[in-house]
Structures are given as structure tokens and as C-alpha cells.
């Protein structure tokens with residue numbers, strides 16, 4: 001069976017929706033901390049096996065992974081030290097339950113020297129544990145979600161200012177739904193055994209170029225104003241309501257953008273899916289339609 005963890009998350013929802021078009025519901029198994037959510041109940045009604053599974057509660061994981069042969073482990077959203085522990089618990093449980101191949105949602109450029117704390121402290125050590133586990137694996141190194149650019153869109157359009165970190169550096173993004181499609185494609189279709197894939201749009205964008213694209217799409221003047229990495233957590237807490245401790249862990253990622261560490265373009269997405277990822281203009285057009 002094909003397993004997706006964290007079924008109630010946004011990426012997971014997209015993976016599962018795509019998976020339902022590629023595989024029989026009877027072959028799909030999902031785990032979540034909340035199997036009673038409306039989404040989880042809807043999946044169960046469609047024939048998907050829904051189980052309680054919490055990376056923080058190892059006793060839930062054996063029963064949750066039982067019967068899975070291929071599993072997509074979706075990285076959690078929590079403090080970095082907790083995230084690594086959670087990932088390692090999930091990997092150990094998957095192996096013990098007989099999973100043969102894991103897919104993991106990592107971060108573009110993950111490595112021991114990456115400036116992003118998420119990469120250094122969570123994704124890179126998780127990748128190392130996966131490659132040492134003896135299981136088959138596919139590491140999906142995701143670019144920054146394009147959704148990050150529109151989390152405060154109302155404010156951007158009202159003030160005409162896009163506040164983002166990065167100075168003059170370019171950065172690659174990708175739409176989360178594109179990532180849902182590619183993860184489902186590999187989970188259902190196999191292949192990409194013991195590979196690391198870099199999933200990005202087919203070009204990178206500077207802050208000025210992002211602001212120009214937003215202005216073009218929404219027909220309003222928008223200019224880019226670079227925010228210092230150190231000031232970003234306070235902005236995220238104010239605009240996104242992100243808890244301060246979690247927001248603080250993004251400083252490294254902002255420094256990495258400034259240093260150009262996310263200016264990395266790959267055609268892996270097209271290779272895997274046979275189609276190109278959305279461009280920034282197409283992604284924004286979708287956001288505009290959804291708001292209409």
C-alpha cells in the first residue's frame with residue numbers, strides 16, 4: 001500500500017488528491033494526528049484507509065505504517081529540534097513495519113553548511129539517516145513554496161510594497177500543488193530509486209521580479225523592499241501569526257536567500273512529471289482566480 005503521512009496538511013491534501021487519480025483508493029493509506037477531521041472522514045468515505053499516526057507518539061506509528069510498502073514522510077512544522085526527532089521516529093517505525101521505499105520532503109540545497117537552520121538541523125540529518133537506513137528512498141528537495149510570496153497579499157496590494165528578505169539575490173520557488181502532483185507521481189509510479197531530486201520552477205526570481213509579477217497580475221503598483229533577515233521573524237509573527245519561536249527559526253533561511261543559496265534551478269520536476277511546473281505568473285494568476 002502507498003502511505004502518506006500528515007494527511008491533514010496542505011501538501012498532503014494535494015498529494016492525496018493526485019494519488020486518488022493515479023491509484024485505487026483501496027491501495028492508499030494515510031496517517032494523521034486527527035483522523036476525525038472533515039478531510040480525513042471524507043477520505044475514509046472514499047475508501048482510503050485512514051489511521052491515527054503521530055511522530056511524537058511512537059506507539060501509534062507501528063500500527064499506522066502496518067501494510068505500507070512505499071511511504072511519503074511529510075516533514076512536520078515545529079521547532080527544529082523536535083522535527084528531527086519526529087522524522088527519525090517515523091523512519092525507524094517505517095522500517096520496522098516493513099516499508100521498502102520512503103520518500104521524504106526535504107529542502108533545496110540541504111547540506112551541513114547550508115545557512116538555513118531547517119536544512120542544517122532537520123533536513124540534512126534526516127536525509128543522512130534515510131540514506132543509511134538500508135531502505136530504498138527518493139529525497140524530494142523542494143524549493144520555497146510560491147505560496148510564501150502571497151501569505152500577506154492583501155497587505156502587499158494595499159501598501160504597494162512587497163516586504164521580503166533577499167537583497168538583490170534571486171531565489172527559486174515552486175507551487176505547492178505542483179509538488180503534490182510530483183510526489184504522488186513517484187509514490188504511485190515508482191522509479192527514482194535512491195535519488196535526490198531538486199524541485200523548482202524553471203527559473204529563479206529576484207525580489208524586484210516578484211514584485212513586478214504581482215503588479216502585472218493584479219494591475220496595481222507594487223515595489224520590493226528588502227527586509228533584513230534578523231527582522232523577518234517579527235514580520236512573520238505580525239502578518240502570519242506564526243509563534244515567535246517558530247518564526248525565529250526562519251532567520252537562517254532568509255540569510256540563505258540573501259546569500260543566493262536558493263538560486264538553483266533544476267528540470268527534475270519536468271523529468272518526473274512530464275510537464276513543466278507553473279511559472280510565477282501562472283501561479284499568481286491562479287491566486288487571482290481563487291480570490292475572484
Ligand SMILES: NC(=O)c1ccc[n+]([C@@H]2O[C@H](COP(=O)([O-])OP(=O)(O)OC[C@H]3O[C@@H](n4cnc5c(N)ncnc54)[C@H](OP(=O)(O)O)[C@@H]3O)[C@@H](O)[C@H]2O)c1
Pocket residue numbers: 005006007008009010011012031032033034053054055056074075076077078086105107142143144145148176
Ligand atoms: N519548502 C517550503 O517553502 C516550505 C514551507 C513551509 C513548510 N514546509 C515544510 O513542508 C511541510 C508540508 O507543508 P504544508 O504546507 O503542508 O504544512 P502544513 O499545512 O502546516 O502541515 C503540517 C504538516 O505536518 C504534519 N505534522 C505536524 N506534526 C506532526 C506530528 N507530530 N506527526 C506527524 N505529522 C505531523 C501535519 O499532519 P497532520 O496534521 O495530518 O497530523 C501536516 O501534514 C511542512 O510541515 C514543512 O515541514 C516547506
